[in-house]
Amino acid sequence: MRTDSEEMDPTMAHEPGAPLRVALLGCGVVGSAVARQLVDHADDLAARVGAPLQLVGIAVRRPQRPRPDVPVDPTLFTADADGLVERADIVIEVIGGIDPARELILRAMAHGASVVSANKALLAEDGPTLYAAADAADVDLYYEAAVAGAIPILRPIRESLAGDDVRRVLGIVNGTTNFVLDRMDTSGAGFAETVEQAQALGYAEADPTADVEGFDAAAKAAILASLAFHTRVSSGDVYREGITEVTAGDIQAARDMDCVVKLLAICERVTGPDGGDAVSVRVHPAMIPRSHPLASVRDAFNAVFVEASAAGPLMFYGRGAGGDPTASAVLGDVVAVARHRVAGGRGPGESAYADLPVVEMGRSRTRYHISLDVADRPGVLAQVATAFAAHDVSIETVRQQAAPGEGERAKLIVVTHAASDAALAATVDALAELESVDDVASVLRVEGA
Template identity: 85%
Template sequence: MANEPGAPLRVALLGCGVVGSSVARMLVEQADDFAARAGAPLEIVGIAVRRPQRPRPDVPVDPALFTADAEDLVTRADIVIEVIGGIDPARGLILRALEHGASVVSANKALVAEDGPTLFEAATAHGVDLSYEAAVAGAIPILRPVQESLAGDHVRKVMGIVNGTTNFVLDAMDVSGSGFSETVEQAQALGYAEADPTADVEGFDAAAKAAILASLAFHTRVSAADVHREGITEVGAADIAAARENDCVVKLLAICERVTADGQDAVSVRVHPAMVPRSHPLASVREAFNAVFVEADAAGELMFYGRGAGGDPTASAVLGDVVAAARHRVAGGHGPRESAYADLPVVDMGQAVTRYHISLDVADRPGVLAQVAAVFAEQGVSIETVRQQPGPEGEDRARLIVVTHRATDAALSATVTALAALESVAAVASVMRVEGA
């Protein structure tokens, strides 16, 4: 769908929170630059908000542009920017905009991960763009490189830190040795965590982003429900200390892999905390930053790093999509469509291949190590290293620390269950996966 030569492109903004305010301000302050880049002026025709009368001195637009009637606004635009988040009413508004011939730019990872196919089909049916670079990793350009720059390659794995809140918490626990709860409170005080941090610390946010990354990387429809998800609420100071003893750090990772299951190609997608060797590039990602590590057959290893959240960083990704959509409106044509031709099965967590770091409190007597090793052998799990530490003074106990070779998660989990049942094992003190080694 081409625009009339020289005519301004009408832009509607849904939402004017932290990200929306930055988008509006940058559109106004850099209007000439955007017009030159897009090939036509970009004119804000309305901003949909819940309370239009509320003063917004940080948004340099005519107050008359604010409206509560988002349904009408999306029918009057060439490009609709959705930054309200959530599933509804965002889904209905985006579909309405697409049906009226508007291109849509969204930062809504939850919606794209849950119902992306419906939105993609509507965009294709109406010949317009649906772009969502800002839905994953904020300012970091990762979706377009995976979708376009690596379209001629075979992506094997995408592994990354895609949630700034959890990375800040885990990094602070590593640096200061403080506990989980107090570190979350610190993150909230600094604005890195919401008042209710559940979506972040329980891994829901990262799971939605993992679904999007896997869908693009492996040309397969993956939803958030397909992603195995574990958060960081059970990570304690002892886990952080154990990682440090092994020259590792703990990170919440989103891991998307092409695997072989039952003799055919498949996809494994998971989010969980893991120990990462300090020599791995992801280990050096500090505070609230994000990073995504991509492995492809021809390109090899690629690393994308930057700010994963915040008004201006996320607005940068949003406006990159806006300029691309505007260029297509001016010149005709459209951006990439959904590519789900591979249609690979998504395997459950039990078939994922990983490594475990296991700490056991055991009776300090002859034969115990042999019993423990026998359990690993029975489950077909190979031990990479094992070391023993003395237990508390005056108690006939010791701490066994075992790191395994790679095995299926089902076999590793069964091993832990069997170890816990041994009479000589007083407790399974901690279990954590090891990635990146």
């Protein structure tokens, strides 16, 4: 028999045939699905790992609450999360948020447990603390489920593309916003109406702020950029715009250009102020051509488009949320870390050797679609063109439309060539100051063309 101290020493080889003790923190939609899959597929999981996975407890706020959809012994439910993580070999954290998740993960690692987490917010805010704790304890920290649900994207970037040079990651990583924008495109409905529909279908929370304002996508973008560019990127480094200002008119303008509007997470290598490589990470709505692979991502699905030097373009597509899809990613990580425990080793940890600077949004290069309400008289187009030229922004196309019901007003649609975001923003400010411009009605970035 092993002593208590030996049981908590992750550097020792696992005793052949002994079960691995699994603790589950949280039993909401994802946690319930994880528990069901641990029970329903126990034999297959044991065969794949090389040892049984024994669920030793589920930490919840109200242990006595009936949970008929979770097929486990009711005595496994406990409010003592601290004690639970201290007696586990593997801890699965699906409670979300910063605290107490951070303290519980650190406690678990200090007692020799490997950790599988779906906590994008915590990893994006304080990943380095968790990576350091995992290194100090010589345990695994895996988090595939933190980005894009069931889609295997983090491990391919971290491991399969480890020998390549990732240049850009472009993704739809929030299902709620994709559903809203897709329905606005296909039905012509407005933003508020479509959000209500998403809430009725269970795609959006009662308070959808984290989704529609881009916070959720920004956390995921930080994780993707950190892995892709071997650089520590936090959610505070990510430029963020949500979709609350996207109107039915913007959707129609995109349709007129044979484009769709998507909320994109964009992580890319750019040229830094010193002329060397740097990293730009941003989340915002943008028009993309309907011919682009991401344009066909419908409803609440997610997709991530990766561009690597040798591998070229790669596309990862699937369900980005939901109990069973996310549980699939969690269990994939559980099997991986369990195999490491059986073999007496651990998987790859953080790779931040590149330590590239993360630059401000203004250095990113993009194209703009700008809709202006202007006076319909000679010389207006020349004034508008001068404003663009003054900030070294080249115009690609200009289209003028008569304003409905107003003989002396017109709508001017300008699409630019790629320029720095700072130059484009300064141009928009200058346009708003022109006497001939009544309103800068709409501004959207254009990507993927």
